[in-house]
Amino acid sequence: MLATDxxxxxxxxxxxxxxxxxxxxxxxxxxxTLHLAGELxxxxxxxxxxxxxxxxxxxxxxxxxxxxxxxxGGSVLxxxxxxxxxxxxxxxxxxxxxxxxxxIGALPVPLDQYTAYMKQFADEHLQPSRAAIxxxxxxxxxxxxxxxxxxxxxxxQHSLFVYGPPGNGKTVISQAIRDVLPGDIVVxxxxxxxxxxxxxxxxxxHQPLEHAPEHASLAREDAxxxxxxxxxxxxxxxxxxxxxxxxxxGFSVATGLYRAPLQVLxxxxxxxxxxxxxxxxxxxxxxxxxxVPLESGVDYxxxxxxxxxxxxFHAFVVFATNLKPSELVDEAFLRRIHYxxxxxxxxxxxxxxxxxxxxxxxxxxxxxxxxxxxxxxxxRPRGVKARACHPxxxxxxxxxxxxxxxxxxxxTTELLSEACATYFVEDRDLATV
Numbered sequence: 001m002l003a004t005d006x007x008x009x010x011x012x013x014x015x016x017x018x019x020x021x022x023x024x025x026x027x028x029x030x031x032x033t034l035h036l037a038g039e040l041x042x043x044x045x046x047x048x049x050x051x052x053x054x055x056x057x058x059x060x061x062x063x064x065x066x067x068x069x070x071x072x073g074g075s076v077l078x079x080x081x082x083x084x085x086x087x088x089x090x091x092x093x094x095x096x097x098x099x100x101x102x103x104i105g106a107l108p109v110p111l112d113q114y115t116a117y118m119k120q121f122a123d124e125h126l127q128p129s130r131a132a133i134x135x136x137x138x139x140x141x142x143x144x145x146x147x148x149x150x151x152x153x154x155x156x157q158h159s160l161f162v163y164g165p166p167g168n169g170k171t172v173i174s175q176a177i178r179d180v181l182p183g184d185i186v187v188x189x190x191x192x193x194x195x196x197x198x199x200x201x202x203x204x205x206h207q208p209l210e211h212a213p214e215h216a217s218l219a220r221e222d223a224x225x226x227x228x229x230x231x232x233x234x235x236x237x238x239x240x241x242x243x244x245x246x247x248x249x250g251f252s253v254a255t256g257l258y259r260a261p262l263q264v265l266x267x268x269x270x271x272x273x274x275x276x277x278x279x280x281x282x283x284x285x286x287x288x289x290x291x292v293p294l295e296s297g298v299d300y301x302x303x304x305x306x307x308x309x310x311x312x313f314h315a316f317v318v319f320a321t322n323l324k325p326s327e328l329v330d331e332a333f334l335r336r337i338h339y340x341x342x343x344x345x346x347x348x349x350x351x352x353x354x355x356x357x358x359x360x361x362x363x364x365x366x367x368x369x370x371x372x373x374x375x376x377x378x379x380r381p382r383g384v385k386a387r388a389c390h391p392x393x394x395x396x397x398x399x400x401x402x403x404x405x406x407x408x409x410x411x412t413t414e415l416l417s418e419a420c421a422t423y424f425v426e427d428r429d430l431a432t433v
Contacts (some may be wrong), residue, residue: 008184010117010225016055019227020110021192027059028097031068032104034086035094039072042080050106050189050226053080060084068093101197101256106227108192111309117186118312121268122297126155128180136179140169141354141388146341153339154180159294159317161334164343166322167387171237173343174272174318178235181316184209185268186228191260196303198249198258205265207232234269234315236262240278247289249301263290263299266315276321277328287333290317294336346388348375355391362395364411373413378420394419 013019016026026049033048034040042060046053057079063069068090074082086094128136133151153160154177162170187206191198209230238246242262250259263271277283293299293313302308325334334340346354355371374394379386397419398411407415 008186008230009223010113010186010228012223012225013051013055016058019051019055019107020113021107022195023058025192025195026056026107027062028100029103029105029107030056030059031063031086031090031094032097032102034069034084035091035098036104039083039085041074041083045084046080047226048105055107063090099256103190103197103199103255103257106189108190108197109188109227111191111193111311114188114191115312118267118314121185121314122312124157126157126180126182128154132180137173137176139357140172140176141346141350141357142169142173143344143347143350146173146343149339149341150177153341154316156338157316158338159336160319161325161337161340162318162320162343163325163340164322165345165385165387167389168343168345169388170320170322170343171272171274173341174274174320175235175237175270177316177318178233178270181233181269183233185231185233187231187234188228193303193309194307196258196305198260200260200264201229201231202260202265205236206234232269234266235272236266236269236315237272237274238262239274240280242273242279242281242286244281244285244289247286249303251304258303261301263293263313263315263317264311267312268314269316270318271315272318272320274320276319277323278321283328284330284333287329287336291336345385348372348386350388351375351386351391354388355395358391358395359411362399364395364409367411370411370413370416374416374420377413378417378424382420382424384424393423397423 016023019026029049030045033045037044037048040048042053042057045060046056049056060069060079063086064071066089067087069084069086072083072085128151130147130151133147133154137147137150150160150173160174160177162174164170187201189199189201191200206229209232247261247263249261251257252259273286276286279286294317297313298310299313300308300310319337321328325340352368352371352375355374356366356368359366371391374390375386378384379390394416395411398415399409401415401418402409
């Protein structure tokens, strides 16, 4: 298991050498940032770039010597308090830098530093107990057999195939795995690879921690490298929209920047491939793309220049599908997905428990006879197999009908029967209707 304090917060670099970046790259980002902002104090500039002032001071000194930057004000406290702005010549220089790429923000993290950080997650050893697994999945009604299959699969952190009929919670089971992973993670704003910049931190897919380290001030230096963002373990979910392009570097001609693929965004966390087998790209092709990464923990990406490089592949990949595994892929592929868990349909008792849990979630009085009415008088006569999603959907339908009829917000057999009539399809010859 990771030592949280040392693993979560990489130490702040004390000088340019410790950033692992070239002085020219820092100069470019400093110049572009001043061009966009118009005027910034040394402290404001260092905060935007995520490093201490002494790291960006050489770039500012060079700009001043070449008359591309000037001091427009400040106090006697020195460089951090001075206000900097570009000259006309400096703005021309910034425009030339912007022709290469439009990256402005925290200084990127070199690939080797990112690889070294992610190695911790390759070496971590998870030993989730039965109690920990039960707690992580306590919001779901799962039988002991399924929980005991999930525990070893999560401990192995290799890959997992969750399959079974639709509506039995495969997606929520897959997503709940994130809650078993201990601690948090830091995600770099961007990576630098031979002068190319790849955006990694994504506010849509990454969840920042509420209590991050404080920012640096004039009085003290920050011990945390603010080129990284403290986040919860990633949980990336993709479904039928998944294409092979999403698994490769994306490039924007307009900005000159790369976008990290899904597996990099999910590093240190969970990557859920939902509705596996329903993508436009065949399942065999997707698995072929990941044969090497799943086995080796290393992926290979390619820049526009044709240069290949390797990145850590430490995402826990979960394939969730309601299709038969044997119809999706052959035995050789299934062998590479070490763990398979069948999400079975609920028993009558489990159905009632799910019904009860959802009533409580919606602040409704629970009456066991109502759940039994659905099983006995609605599902069985229709020949419908009970699914874990039915209680939620039928309760929601019933409440919508009650609101429409201006009835009290409560469940009745009549409302549930009407909900079933509009929820289930009548499987008969429409010509006879």
